[in-house]
Amino acid sequence: MEKALFLKWLSEGTISIPHVLFKHYRSIGLQDEECMLLLHVHTFIESGNPFPTPEELSGRMSITPTRCMGMLRGLIQQGLLEIGQYEDHERGMYYEAYSLNPLWEKLLSILSGQEAESDLANKEKEEQSVYTIFEREFGRPLSPMECETLKIWIDQDRHTSPLIISALKEAVMTGKLNFRYIDRILFEWKKNNIQTPEQARTYGEKFRARQNKAAARPAESSGGRNQFSVPVYNWLEQS
Template sequence: MKENMLEWMKLGNTTLPNALLTSYKLLNIDETELLLLIHVYSFTERGNSFPTPNEISSLMTINSTQCSDMLRRLIQKGLIEIQDGHSSDGIRFEKYSLDPLWDKLLDVFLQQKKAKDVMNQQTIETDVYTCFEQEFGRPLSPFECETLALWMDDDRHDPVIIKAALKEAVISGKLNFRYIDRILFEWKKNGIKTVEQAKNYGKRFRPHQQQTKNKQIERPENKTEPIPFYNWLEQ
């Protein structure tokens, strides 16, 4: 039993990228072609870089002729190629290369990632519009929608920061686009890039705002001029 286990371990393992298993159909190959490619890769990993159709088909449910035809199709599809090589003593030999397969697989992965990033960005932007409409209690006007788009596309404000500026405007009781635009301008000028930085920046003025409001309530209007609380638009 122990000897059988050692023999089994000597066969080694074949490690494949999961992207090959999840995206092979995007490379226009079927399951049988995929398995053939895996066998070619496995042979190469074990030191046989140019296995014959007989060697490959002996591990599959296809015969040697079918294996030859399939190898030819994979070469035509640009997923595998035959390269020339030379041994250390100068003997010329041929070998299979799967570099074209890995190149195409990487292209597919990058295309999928780009599409996913675009979808995520669209979701984030939609969420920003939804937050604004909820706070304003109405659909945004075309001009307001354009302003939001300019903040994200031209000014490169992070959507999270835009929502933080919206929240700051709500807290300050100044719910309008001009005020929010001024907040974003001040934050960018002062190097504020995170929500935490924005919170800390706003907290420096909020106590003063509350004290001002309290004083306005306590003092008669005809005796003392009210002290203006912090206003972003005046900066």
Template sequence: MEKKLMMDLLVNSHVMVPNLLLENYYLLGLNEEECMLLIHVHSFICKGNYFPTPDDLADRMSCTPAQCADHLRRLVQKGYINIEQSNDDQIYSEAYTLEPLWEKLIVHYYQKSANQQNAEQEEALYTVFENEFGRPLSPIECETLTMWLDQDHHSPELIKAALRESVISGKLNFRYIDRILFEWKKNGVKTLQQAKAHGEKIRNKFTQKREHQTDKNQSSITLPMYNWLEK
């Protein structure tokens, strides 16, 4: 009977600790003592004690009350804990809230997911280029590709569109692709639809210019592709 009671207490009397906190606390700049203290604060709050004292926390930890007080002060300064003050019915009270900590975890989660997605897109982009060039990219080409993404902030889709443009033009090289991206950025092109419309506009002007320069009586006209480097 006593064994069953102890088992029930262990299994059912628990505080939910998010795995996100356990897996990422060090990435948020927290050490083990700070993380453990936050878990204990969370435990006190769940049990109705919204403002545990350093002595309360020290009773559960290997830290002294003074060390717990220092940890609390730093965590408040760093924006992991807030202290909410209330004055209901002329009774002043204070309470800890861990909402800043949860917000930091959520932001970190989405940033981590976005970074992972960007890394996967970048890796896929390298594969597309290597398949199109039929060889591994050189270190300089890899650096150029990274620059297009990180410094020039071109989307992977737009870079692939510029690659296709260079293939169609028969000028498969990074200088030509860089020029296309430069012209698109200068003209405010940010989407595939805008790139397509801009390309058609440029080619129409180019075609009209060539046709104007060609003998009107010539029955068949062979027009070269538009050369972005000659713009």
């Protein structure tokens, strides 16, 4: 008997319900009873009945058919449920069916909005970190003009925070800690399609390797008698 009952349960199949619905249904204005009604509509659709009657739906809930009809009407007015007309090509006839696409679209808009808010918060946090790092390296608060320059690098020139910090490190390394020099570094990197700190590091290493090689030639031609140090790359002298 138990085995037969279990096999009957299996034959009726299972219904997949997005976890996001349970997590955010209140955010889109659904009450508990309305959410349960939509779940029953979803179950009927998945079971091959795309247009259950109020009587069929209320039979699975503790509400009357009249109450069920009113709730369905309210869900349609809220833009969470719709009734569409579809064509059955095999039978050559049209039929009506519920669609939960408005519900899924509403949930998607909620998630997209949350993701956008999260991205904005992360961006603001990164920008604030850039300002803090600059003030630490300069050993003083940034002037209004310097703050505006940073904002231009981020908002207009579209330099990422990590790349701006890499340019700052380059300026510190060369002993030319000023915004004009850093701006020139970022300009050269953008001109050479440098978009990440890793690419900037590789670009700088290749340049310095060429610079060292070129500086070694005069020493070799003079028999190694002239010893001199190779200057660090001056970005302001780059054409």
